[in-house]
Amino acid sequence: xxxSDILKLNYKAFIWHAVFLSLAxxxxxxxxxxxxxxxxxxxxxxxxxILTAIMVGGNGFMGIFFASFQTHRERKKKxxxxxxxxxxxxxxxxxIILAFSGLLSNSLIIVSILILMTxxxxxxxxxxxxxxxxxxxxxxxxxxxxxxxxKQTLASVGILASAILARRALQLLSYPQNYSVLFFIAGxxxxxxxxxxxxxxxxxxxxxxxxxx
Numbered sequence: 001x002x003x004s005d006i007l008k009l010n011y012k013a014f015i016w017h018a019v020f021l022s023l024a025x026x027x028x029x030x031x032x033x034x035x036x037x038x039x040x041x042x043x044x045x046x047x048x049x050i051l052t053a054i055m056v057g058g059n060g061f062m063g064i065f066f067a068s069f070q071t072h073r074e075r076k077k078k079x080x081x082x083x084x085x086x087x088x089x090x091x092x093x094x095x096i097i098l099a100f101s102g103l104l105s106n107s108l109i110i111v112s113i114l115i116l117m118t119x120x121x122x123x124x125x126x127x128x129x130x131x132x133x134x135x136x137x138x139x140x141x142x143x144x145x146x147x148x149x150x151k152q153t154l155a156s157v158g159i160l161a162s163a164i165l166a167r168r169a170l171q172l173l174s175y176p177q178n179y180s181v182l183f184f185i186a187g188x189x190x191x192x193x194x195x196x197x198x199x200x201x202x203x204x205x206x207x208x209x210x211x212x213x
Contacts, residue, residue, distance in 0.1 A: 006201045010138035011147060013196040018151045020193035022158025026166040027186035028091055030055060030117065037098070037179060038113055042106040047114070054118050063125040074204040076130035080197055083127025088191045090120040095183035098176040134202055 034055070038047055070079055097104065097112050104112075139147055169185070170178045 007138070007140040007143070010200050011140070011143055013199040014135060014139065014147070015151060015154065016196035016199075017193045019154050019158055020189050020196075022155040023162050024186045024189035024193065025159050026162035027169075027182045027189065029166070030120065033179060033182065034113060034117060037176075038110060040175060041101075041109040041113070043110050043113075047110055050114060051117060054114065054121050058118065058121040059125045059128075062122045063129060066126045067129050070129050070133070074206075075202055076133050077197070077200060077202045080127050080130035080134060081194065083123045083125075083130065084190070084194050084197065086123035087120055087127065088187050088194070090116045090123070091183050091187035091190065095180045095187060098180035098183065101176045101180075134200065137205065138200055138202060 035048060035051060038051055043051075070076055073079070094113070094116050097109060097116075101109055166182060169181055172178070173181060
């Protein structure tokens with residue numbers, strides 16, 4: 001495959017991911033859904049504080065360590081796929097836990113929420129570093145302006161549609177079934193979005209001899 005064809009394929013792959021990620025956005029709006037779940041499961045202010053620290057600070061803090069690790073790698077695609085698939089797994093497991101929450105103790109639900117949100121947050125940081133690195137190399141410089149315009153336009157439409165559908169899902173079902181369905185849908189959409197990453201053709205980069213953290 002010629003270089004121009006590879007660049008066009010990468011362009012379409014990133015657009016594919018952006019569209020389905022935007023559709024999943026409001027279904028996995030963890031900043032509002034997860035704290036509500038935690039409180040309804042009997043969580044205390046201490047639990048809520050731990051959850052907030054994980055979701056707000058965990059992503060950025062762990063990015064320091066993940067960036068140091070990935071800097072020494074010629075290819076980042078496998079790390080991107082690993083991080084995204086871990087996020088999908090966290091969403092689907094959250095949906096399963098909520099679906100069977102009636103059979104589980106509140107303490108087990110709370111612990112599960114904290115563990116899965118840690119996995120979701122940290123894997124997002126891990127995948128985000130690889131995503132930005134690959135994006136900077138996989139899209140032709142002459143196409144980047146057009147890419148970001150198209151990406152932002154389609155993502156805006158997708159987020160609007162996602163918000164409407166998520167609101168409808170919350171109205172049709174009661175807790176915890178409504179949140180369970182949201183996470184299953186989010187996991188399915190995010191998994192569909194990863195198809196774009198499988199199609200990306202990544203060129204290896206020159207690894208500099210950087211020693212230490």
